[in-house]
Amino acid sequence: MAKHAALLPTTFARTIENWLVEDIPSFDYGGYVVGDDEKEATLYCKSPGILAGVPFFNEVFRQTGCTVFWSFEEGAEIIPQSGRVAVAQVHGPARRILMGERLALNILARCSGIASRARRLRSIADQKAFAGVIAGTRKTTPGFRLVEKYGMEVGGADTHRMDLSTMVMLKDNHVWATGSITNAVMRARSAAGFSIKIEVECQSEEEALEAIAAGADIVMLDNFTPEDMAVCATSLKAHCLSNHRQVLIEASGGITEETAANFMSPAIDIISFGAMTQGVPHVDFSLKIYP
Template sequence: MSRLAALLPTTFSRTIEDWLAEDIPSFDYGGYVVGNDEKVATLFCKSQGVLAGVPFFDQVFRHTGCTVTWSIEEGAEIIPLNGKVAVAEVRGPARRILMGERLALNILARCSGVASRARRLRTLADTLGFTGVIAGTRKTTPGFRLVEKYGMEVGGADTHRMDLSTMVMLKDNHIWATGSITNAVKSARSVAGFSVKIEVECQSEQEAYEAIDAGADIVMLDNFTPEALRLAVSNVKTRCLSSHSGVLIEASGGITEETAALFMLSGIDIISFGTMTQSVPHVDFSLKIAREASEPASSANGVCDF
C-alpha cells in the first residue's frame, strides 16, 4: 500500500461504510441471484492515467469481506495496451464482490482522474522549470473531499487548504463585509493567532500592497491575465521584498490545464487550480468476475420439459 495511506483519518472507514449503506438501503436483489460461491474478479484499467484511491478501494472490499491483491502500485502511470490492463484481483463470495463493485470503481475512477490531472500539471511545471507549488482548491465535491484531496497528493500536487479551519482565506465577500482588507486581516489575526496563515484575494496591485502591509502571509492575485500577472508580480516583489520577504504570491482564477504554462512565471510561488477537481476526466476501470464454462443445452432438439 502507498505510504500516503498513512495520511488518512480513521474516520474514512466509517465513511465507506455509510456509502455502502446508501447503495444497499434494503434488499440486495442482485446479490441473491449470484449467491455466495467464491469467485475471483479482475480489475481492469481501460484508459491512460495515474492509479490513485487504493486505500479506499481496499476498504470497500474489506467491509464486504473480500480481499484485494494489486499488481500495479498506487501512483504509477497506467498505459493500457490492447484496450485494457489488469491492475488487481478481488477474491470473495460473488455477492460480496458485486456489493462493493460500483462504489469501489466510482471512487477509483474519480480519484485517479484527479491524480492524473495533478501529475500532468506537475510534469508541465517541471518541464518548464517552474519551481513553485502546483495546488488544488477547496472546489471539491461535498462528501468526497477526502478522496479528491488524496488524489492530488498521489498526483504530486499540493492540497492547498483542506477546509475553513485549516487556513484563513479572505475573499471579496469578507473584505466587503468588514469594509477593507486591513480590517479583515486585523480581525482574522485576532483569533487565528500565530499558527494559522492568512491569505488575501486581491483584484489589483493596490489591494496586494494593502494586504501585505496589513500582515497577510499569502497574496492571491486573482483573475489576472498572464501579461498583467507578470507586471504585478514584478512590482509587488520590488516594492515589498525588503520589508516583507516572507510573503508568498499565488496566482489563481480561471487557470486551466490548457493555459497553465502561461502562468508559470518567475516570482509566482503558488498556482492554484479549481479545475484540478472540476470537470476532471475520470480514468476508466471495470471489474470482471472470471466467466464460468458454458453448460450444455438441456435439450438438443429445442423441446423443453416442464
Template sequence: MSKFAALLPPTFTRTIEAWLAEDIPSFDYGGFVVGDAPKTATLYCKSPGVLSGIPFFNEVFRQTGCSVTWDIEEGAEIVPQEGKVSVAKVHGPARRILLGERLALNILARCSGIASRARRLREVADRMAFLGVVAGTRKTTPGFRLVEKYGMMVGGADTHRMDLSTMVMLKDNHVWSTGSITKAVEAARGVAGFSIKIEVECQSIEEAFEAIDAGADVVMLDNFVPDDIRLAAVEVKTRGVAVGRQVLVEASGGITEETAHLYMLPGIDIISFGTMTQSVPHVDFSLKIDH
C-alpha cells in the same frame, strides 16, 4: 501498495460504511441471485491514467468481506494495451464482490482522474522549470473531499487548504462585509494566532499592497492575465521586502491545463487550479468475475 495511506484519518472507514449504506439501504436482490460461491474478479483499467485511490478501494472490499491483491502500485501511470490492462484481483463470495463493485469503481475512477490531471500539471511545471507549487483548491465535491485531495497528492500536486479551518483565506465577500482589506486582516489575525497563515484575494496591485501592509502572509492575484501578473508578482515581492517580510504570491482564477505554462513565471510561488477537481475526466475501470 500506497505510501500515502498512513495519512488518512481512522474515521475514513466510517465514510465508506456510510456510502455502502446509501447504496444498499435494504435488500440486495442481485446478491441473492449469485449467492456466496467463492470467486475471483479482475480489475481492469481501460483508459490511460494515474492509479489512485487504493486505500479506499481496499476498504470497500474489506467491509464487504473480500480481499484485494494489486498488480500495479499506486501512482503508476497506466497505458492500457489492446484495450485494457489487469490492475488487481478481488477475492471473496460472489455476492460480496458485487456488493462493493460499483462504489469501489466510482471512487477509483474519480480519484485516478484527479491524480492524472495533477500529474500532467506537475509535468508542465517541470518542463517549464517552475519552482513553485502546483495546487488544487477547495472546489471539491461535498462528502468526497478526502478522496479528491488524496488524488491530488498521489498525482504530485499540493492539496492547498483542506477546509475552512486550515488557513484563513479572505475573499471579496469578506472584504465587502468588513469594509476593507485592512479590517479583514486585522480581525483574522486577532483570532488565527501565529500558526495559521492569512491569504488575501486581490483584484489589483493596490489591493495587494494593502494586504501586505496589513500583514497578509499570502497574496492571491486573482484573474490576472499573464502579462499583468508577471509585473504584479515582482511588485508584490518588492513590497514585501520593503516591509521586512517574505510574502508568497499565488496565481489563481480561470487557469487551465492548457494555459498553465503562461503563469509559471518568476515571482509566482503557487498556482492553484479549480480545474484539478472540476470537469475532470474519470479513468475507466471495470471489475469482471473470472469465468
C-alpha cells in the same frame, strides 16, 4: 500499503461504511441472484492515467469480506495495451464482490482522474522549470473531499487548504462585509492567532499592497492575465524584499491545464487550480467476474 495511505484519518473507514449503507439501504436483490460461491474478479483499467484511490478501494472490499491483490503500485502510470490492462484481482463470495463493485469503481475512477490531471500539471511545471507549488482548491464535491484531495497528493500536487479551519482565506465578500482588506485581516488575525496563515484575494496591485501592509502571509492575484500577473508579482516581490517581508504570491482564477504554462513566472510561488477537480475526466475501470 500505498505510501499516501498513512495520511488518511481513521474515520475514512466509517465514511466507506456509510457509502455502503447508502448503496444497500434494504435488500440486495442482485446479490441474492449470484449467491456466495467463491469467485475471482479482475480489475481492468481501460484508459490511460495515474492509479490513485487504492486505500479506499481496499477498504470497500475489506468491509464486504473480500481480498484485493494489486499488480501495480499506487501512483503508477497505467497505459492500457490492446484496450485494457489488468491492475488487480478481487477474491471473495460473488455476492460480496458485487456488493462493493460500483462504489469501489466510482472512487477509483474519480480519484485516478484527479491524480492524472495533477500529474500532468506537475509535469508542465517541471518542463517549464517552475519551482513553485501546483495546488488544488476547495472546489471539491461535498462528502467526497477526502478522496479528491487524496488524488491530488498521489498525483504530486499540493492540496491547498483542506477546509475552512485550516487557513484563513479572505475573499471579496469578506472584504466587503468588513469594509476593507485591512479590517478583514486584523479581525482574522485576532481570531486565528500566530499559528494560522492568512491569505487575501486581490484584484489589483493596490489591493495586494494593502493586504501585505495589513499583515497577510499570502496574496492571491485573482483573474489576472498572464502578462499582468507576472508584472504585478514581480513588483510585489521587490516591495517585500525592500521592506524585509516574506509574503507568498499565488496565481489563481480560471487557470487550466491548457493555459497553466503561461502563468509560471519566477515571481509566482503558488498556482492554484479549481480545474484540478472540476470537469476532470475520470479514468475508466471495470471489474469482471469470470466463470
